Amino acid sequence: MFDYNFHWRPVMKSLPDLIDAAFLTLQVAVLAMIIGIIIGLCLALIRLHLKGPLYWFASSWVEVARNTPALFQLFFFGFGLGAFGLHLSPYLIVLAGLSFNCAGYLAENFRGGFQAIPDTQMRASRTLGMTAWQAYTRVVIPQVFRIVYHPVTNQMVWAVLMSSLGMLVGFRELSGETQFFASRTFRIFEYFAVTAVIYYVIVKLILGAARLLAARLFRY
């Protein structure tokens, strides 16, 4: 039954390359999150305050991002845009796909966060003589930040996990690099087992860091 010989040596030899690729994974995930947060914030504010074409644009973005598979979105940026003669590099495909997806999910989180702050807070701060900008940045945003902190860390984890789809569009981040080595040596199981461990460690590190940061930020 068990006549398979595990060969870990080739995996160990290419471990430094895998670690490098893991940093690439982290880099693309963090970049996608930053872009996603900025766009998601805009989408959420548009959906809350505006009507007309902009509202429909933001709503369709959010619904498409949330109701189609992330892999489909990556393929769309990869092959779909190719129909218009726009050929992105694998790095840009993954970055664009992830940002699109994260923005859609984060927009809903932000919208929930903004809706959780009662209007009276805004009115009270305006009554105290704050300008709209001051009221927004000093009263509303800090409270929203607390509410959306956990969903955002979760989304960060999802961004790391989703970046593994880069393997299917030829991007050599952690998964793509693993597949590259695995197909050269045919030690598929061993390579992917090590990669799974690396992903697990990355996710745990992110969650741990988020918890530490939360303990410092939300002391009061």
Added chain:
Amino acid sequence: MEPTLTFFSGFGINDFWFLGEAAMRTMWISILSITLGTLFGVLFGWILYEGKLTAALTVAPVLDVFRSVPLIIQLVLFYNFAPIVGLNLDAFASGVAILTIYAAALVANVARGGIEAVDRSMRRASRSLGMTYWQDLRYVVLPIGGRAVFPAWVGVALGVMKDSALVSVLGYVELLKASQILITRTQEPFLILSIAGAFYFALSFPISRYAASLEKRWAQ
């Protein structure tokens, strides 16, 4: 004049049926794994709730792994691990197995949340009325807790449906794989990806809308 040989042919009505059939396969693999995953997930959720310390040391870390490693890595690992232990599974069976465990890991948390959502005094009351432990679970906890976490469960189920697109890496021809096959033949990526995306959207959007409206109605 001799007719020129063409490798590529346009998108026809037959291809539409091909995509439709593939969409049915996506639905079939999703329904199967969501059903099985929910059954196991509820069981795990109950174990997590009841067996505090033992469960935290045994079941919880295992389920955590399935949530912290990208699904695509899990699929490749399992698909290559099964033959090592003498199991000969095809792409469909491997896909169902991993999607089931993945769904179970996500549902377990939802189910535990559902049990925790039922007030302790409510359960004591039902026990004082002479209900057995199982009657209490079936007639008190299930209706109340189930209602509290139903929207979260729908979110998990739709997530698994979308993630079933990843089974295409194992060669199972579901919707996204079918669209890739058609793209290779017709060279019309934009059109075909749009149709595939519309299929996913049509599967996912009405259900998520329905769940959202239910949530709103129950919140009143």
